[in-house]
Every structure is written in structure tokens, then in C-alpha cells.
Amino acid sequence: MSTTSDPNAKRVSSPEPGASPPVLEARSVFRMRQMEGREVPIVRDVSFTLQKGEFATIMGPSGSGKSTLLHMLAGLDRPTAGDVLVSGEALSSGDEEFRAAVRRRRIGFIFQFFHLLPDLTVHENVTLPLRILGQNPKKHRDRVDSLFELLGVSKLRDRLPSALSGGEMQRISIARALVTQPSLVLADEPTGNLSSKAGEEVIGLLRDVCTRLSASILLVTHNPRDAAAGDRVMFLHDGALLPQSELKGGPFDVADVFHRLQELDV
Ligand SMILES: Nc1ncnc2c1ncn2[C@@H]1O[C@H](COP(=O)(O)OP(=O)(O)OP(=O)(O)O)[C@@H](O)[C@H]1O
Numbered sequence: 001m002s003t004t005s006d007p008n009a010k011r012v013s014s015p016e017p018g019a020s021p022p023v024l025e026a027r028s029v030f031r032m033r034q035m036e037g038r039e040v041p042i043v044r045d046v047s048f049t050l051q052k053g054e055f056a057t058i059m060g061p062s063g064s065g066k067s068t069l070l071h072m073l074a075g076l077d078r079p080t081a082g083d084v085l086v087s088g089e090a091l092s093s094g095d096e097e098f099r100a101a102v103r104r105r106r107i108g109f110i111f112q113f114f115h116l117l118p119d120l121t122v123h124e125n126v127t128l129p130l131r132i133l134g135q136n137p138k139k140h141r142d143r144v145d146s147l148f149e150l151l152g153v154s155k156l157r158d159r160l161p162s163a164l165s166g167g168e169m170q171r172i173s174i175a176r177a178l179v180t181q182p183s184l185v186l187a188d189e190p191t192g193n194l195s196s197k198a199g200e201e202v203i204g205l206l207r208d209v210c211t212r213l214s215a216s217i218l219l220v221t222h223n224p225r226d227a228a229a230g231d232r233v234m235f236l237h238d239g240a241l242l243p244q245s246e247l248k249g250g251p252f253d254v255a256d257v258f259h260r261l262q263e264l265d266v
């Protein structure tokens, strides 16, 4: 973990000695990209922590940098500057292999476009992360079965993804994200490709299942209804968080989120 003696450095929380570190911590994270020959900040000085059991959402318009940020938090991309710590492990301190190892052990990722492998059955898709960890899915049969049960998808286990509805595919993606019992679940617009009703069900299920399994959730979205489901809503504008605008003490009425968006007028 890097330390700094710069008196102007942003203060970030450090765990008390002996206390467990936050599930996720972003410390002054930046991501620059080349655009039309210039280096442009896509994510700017993002700092926050996510504690065990929290369900936080980041609300931001299209192009505000949500996916770019989430990919860095998952170790799928590296910050240009700053640190990401997952359960106290600094992703920046290691190479790609180290980041992949942290990701496989600690993080479940849910994508907008599901990313299920088309030639594998639902059961094979869900248990793939276990195989990648070198574990035999048969040894975890009870846990996998109860996950299928919790998500209401037991009957779908032998189907191919092409025979599923969007809502079913996203439930399967949630099962796949949770099968390794991660402490952190990151979700990128998980309802972006679903009808309003299926989206609402998926968010409700995600919340319920993560609570039961004691996983923390960070969900990014441009949908105020999804954001309102969080215990906490952060707002991202032009790659920067607006910390004064954060909503705490949710879940919220969707009108609360709309009201805050109107106040922000960004
Ligand atoms: N590989 C890339 N190279 C250059 N610019 C990129 C790249 N990926 C994203 N961007 C730009 O970075 C900005 C943020 O993109 P990002 O995908 O993080 O936004 P987002 O908030 O997830 O948007 P959406 O809601 O549409 O998914 C956009 O202006 C986008 O054009």
C-alpha cells in the first residue's frame, strides 16, 4: 500500500488496528484516455469506501465514466493514478495475474449484456468460475442448488442461454457472480437490457440474495429507479463524484433521486 507525506493529499479512511478493512476502497482514482490526440480524464479523483453488507449505487448519465470506473474497481483495467483496495488488497500493487486472482476470489461481476457463454448450459455457465478456481462444482452441489433456488432458476439449469429471456439471463448472471461467494458484487447497468418489470425483479433479487450471502454491492446505473434501491446513492458527473450530493439511509423513493438530480442540474 502506498503512503504519502504530501500535506495536500486527500485524506482517506484507514481501518482501526485489528478492524477488518472496507470491502472496497477507491483512493483518488484517475483514468486518462487519448482523445483526438489529447489526454483527457475520463475518471477524476474518485474516492469512496464500501463497507461490509452495504448496497451502494452510483448514478450517472451515459458517458459519465461509470463503466470505466467499475472496470478499474474490478481490476479489469488499471487506474492512471490512485489506488483501488479490495478487502485491503491494493490492486495496483500487483500485475495482471495478481489482479485476476483477487477478482476470482473476491469479486462477482454482473454485466449489462450478460456475457454468458452461448455453447455452455446454464449450469455450466454458473459453475464456470468454480472450475476456473480449480474447484470441482460437484463438491459445492448443495450451495449451487440453493443459489439456483434463491434466484428461481432451478428449472433452467440444462438450457442453453439462447433459450432464455433477458430477465432469466440476468438471473443466471447473478448466480454466476455469486457462486464463488464473493465479498463484493459489482454490477454495470444490470437492468439496461430488461423490461421495466423484469428490471425491478432483478434488482429486488440482487438485493435479497446479496443480503442473505453477506455480499456488498456496488451498482452503477443511469436509471433512477435502480439507483433508489441502494442504501446509499452517489452521483457521478463528468468522471467525478459529487460527494455533497450523496443520498444516505436508503432504499429511497424514486422521487428522492429525481429531486436530487433536479437540484444538481448537471
Ligand atoms: N476505450 C476507450 N477509448 C477512448 N475513450 C473511451 C473508451 N471507453 C470509453 N471511452 C469514453 O469515456 C467516456 C466514459 O465512458 P464509459 O463507458 O465509462 O461511460 P458510461 O457512464 O459507462 O456510459 P453508458 O451509460 O453509456 O454505459 C465516454 O466519453 C467514452 O466515449
Ligand SMILES: [Mg+2]
Binding pocket: 066, 067, 068, 188, 189
Ligand atoms: Mg457503461
